[in-house]
Amino acid sequence: MTVHSRKDAEALDAADPLAPLREHFDLPEGVIYLDGNSLGPPPRSALKRLHETAHNHWGKDLIKSWNTAGWIDLPKTCGAKIATLVGADPNDVIVCDSVSVNIFKLASALLKLHPGALAYEQDEFPTDGYILQGLANLTNSPLIKLNHQGGPVEAFAGGASVLIKSAVHYKTAAIADIAAWEAEAGKAGAVIIWDLSHAAGVINLDLEAAGARFAVGCGYKYLNGGPGAPAFVYAQRKAAEKLNQPLSGWMGHAHAFDFAGDYAPGEGVKRFACGTPPILSMSVLDAALDVFADIDMSAVEAKAKALGDIFLLRAQKLSLESVSPGIGESRGGHVSLKFKDGYAVVQALIARGVIGDFRTPDLMRFGFAPLYLGYSDVWDAADAFEQVMTSESWNAPEFITRKAVI
Numbered sequence: 001m002t003v004h005s006r007k008d009a010e011a012l013d014a015a016d017p018l019a020p021l022r023e024h025f026d027l028p029e030g031v032i033y034l035d036g037n038s039l040g041p042p043p044r045s046a047l048k049r050l051h052e053t054a055h056n057h058w059g060k061d062l063i064k065s066w067n068t069a070g071w072i073d074l075p076k077t078c079g080a081k082i083a084t085l086v087g088a089d090p091n092d093v094i095v096c097d098s099v100s101v102n103i104f105k106l107a108s109a110l111l112k113l114h115p116g117a118l119a120y121e122q123d124e125f126p127t128d129g130y131i132l133q134g135l136a137n138l139t140n141s142p143l144i145k146l147n148h149q150g151g152p153v154e155a156f157a158g159g160a161s162v163l164i165k166s167a168v169h170y171k172t173a174a175i176a177d178i179a180a181w182e183a184e185a186g187k188a189g190a191v192i193i194w195d196l197s198h199a200a201g202v203i204n205l206d207l208e209a210a211g212a213r214f215a216v217g218c219g220y221k222y223l224n225g226g227p228g229a230p231a232f233v234y235a236q237r238k239a240a241e242k243l244n245q246p247l248s249g250w251m252g253h254a255h256a257f258d259f260a261g262d263y264a265p266g267e268g269v270k271r272f273a274c275g276t277p278p279i280l281s282m283s284v285l286d287a288a289l290d291v292f293a294d295i296d297m298s299a300v301e302a303k304a305k306a307l308g309d310i311f312l313l314r315a316q317k318l319s320l321e322s323v324s325p326g327i328g329e330s331r332g333g334h335v336s337l338k339f340k341d342g343y344a345v346v347q348a349l350i351a352r353g354v355i356g357d358f359r360t361p362d363l364m365r366f367g368f369a370p371l372y373l374g375y376s377d378v379w380d381a382a383d384a385f386e387q388v389m390t391s392e393s394w395n396a397p398e399f400i401t402r403k404a405v406i
């Protein structure tokens with residue numbers, strides 16, 4: 001249904017099966033939060049768990065909590081919950097480290113099995129390219145920077161051996177056709193590491209069905225695991241057994257508590273663990289993931305697209321160029337609009353309680369996380385956006401002067 005008025009948006013809210021999920025979140029009064037694609041807000045249960053883990057488990061049960069509170073299993077427990085969201089076997093995902101570190105581990109291990117060129121797309125989230133640059137230096141491997149508008153045929157024709165690619169692009173929110181990319185990689189004898197940072201928890205992924213064997217992703221965006229929440233690694237069991245990752249820390253050992261003299265990799269994806277897990281953070285992520293229990297991810301993806309469509313439709317009046325897939329097209333959870341003074345506009349919106357973000361040089365990015373945003377919220381945010389743009393209230397010294405890094 002096309003939303004032409006706030007009444008239409010309210011009608012959609014009233015019929016929205018995902019609307020009750022909003023109750024899991026305690027968002028500040030007067031704020032419309034359009035930045036859950038960068039840092040998800042805390043679910044109430046996650047804050048409760050943080051308190052419980054700190055005060056009861058750490059504070060009272062002390063070191064016994066590694067066993068009694070299940071701390072030692074958290075990388076696997078959280079991994080299994082993420083696996084169900086991304087269409088993977090529950091044993092094939094582990095939570096550990098950051099996305100950057102996980103890319104290093106996975107790309108290094110894959111490069112050993114598939115010697116050749118490392119590749120990434122020109123406009124990819126910077127850390128993906130930075131890590132491959134570091135690995136290329138370390139191993140004297142060729143590095144290919146692909147045109148981000150090129151498709152899989154072009155990518156592998158150029159000789160890519162290990163490619164990293166986002167499933168949802170951090171600027172445009174374009175969704176990659178994972179199966180098509182995997183098919184071409186298969187023909188070329190190459191492998192792909194999927195960066196699911198902007199995809200997990202907002203689109204309906206089915207990694208197994210699409211033939212994806214390796215992926216990494218963030219815990220702090222749509223999964224709402226909190227600032228600096230640990231990331232995850234997916235490696236399909238059969239493929240994982242062939243991999244030796246270089247950060248062979250004791251937590252990835254087959255029998256960590258044997259304290260053996262030599263390293264032996266753990267089963268499957270477990271070998272991607274390295275050191276002691278950050279339990280406070282991981283407990284928060286574990287509780288936050290429960291908000292997704294029994295949610296139909298295709299409904300989440302459809303709502304994210306519908307919310308983005310409302311915003312794009314309203315923005316059409318302002319004659320701004322969008323770099324995101326258009327109305328009705330498949331898209332991840334955000335839309336990005338171009339405007340030379342976008343930084344100031346985003347600051348003016350934040351001052352009015354509508355929190356989006358800005359990506360240099362000129363992109364205003366607005367995220368529509370379906371678990372806690374309603375159709376009316378997006379309608380109201382579009383109202384504020386229209387007012388800021390048409391009144392040019394962004395053109396004020398307090399907004400124009402660059403102060404914030406985020």
Ligand SMILES: Cc1ncc(COP(=O)(O)O)c(C=O)c1O
Pocket residue numbers: 098099100101125127128166170195197198218231
């Ligand atoms: C696509 C993508 N990859 C990686 C990252 C960074 O991950 P980390 O800071 O966990 O290394 C982000 C966001 O920060 C991202 O958007």
Ligand SMILES: Nc1c(O)cccc1C(=O)C[C@H](N)C(=O)O
Pocket residue numbers: 037038039125170197406
């Ligand atoms: N990870 C971040 C951080 O530590 C500070 C500020 C922002 C972030 C982000 O997540 C940026 C985000 N990945 C992006 O898509 O721009």
